[in-house]
Amino acid sequence: MDWVPIVLATFKVLVLGTGMFFAIKWHYDQGKKVEEKEKRAVLRAVGKVAAVFVLSLLGLLLFTFFLSRKLGLDLTFP
The missing domain is CATH 1.20.5 (Single alpha-helices involved in coiled-coils or other helix-helix interfaces)
Known part of the structure; x- marks a missing residue:
């Protein structure tokens, strides 16, 4: 075995x-x-997706922060 x-x-x-x-x-x-025009289109689409991801990550971070403050969690550094 x-x-x-x-x-x-x-x-x-x-x-x-x-x-x-x-x-x-x-x-x-x-x-x-891939031709040059298609490369530009792909790069533009990747940039948009990355921007949406970063903004949604920031939104989630802010939501988590405010929810934890609302629930009374201590978020201070020692």
Whole structure:
């Protein structure tokens, strides 16, 4: 029974490694096909998504802060 985790872990590493290799290769090949205009559009979309993520993270942080103050939690540093 001691060989089962070794075999399964080895299999898992091989499968995930192969999957990552082909995923990276596919994305690299797709990147070569993209024209300059499409690159700009993708960068603009990524910027918008990043901005929305940061703003929603800030909103969640403020909501958590105000909720914890409302519940009476002590948030001061020692």
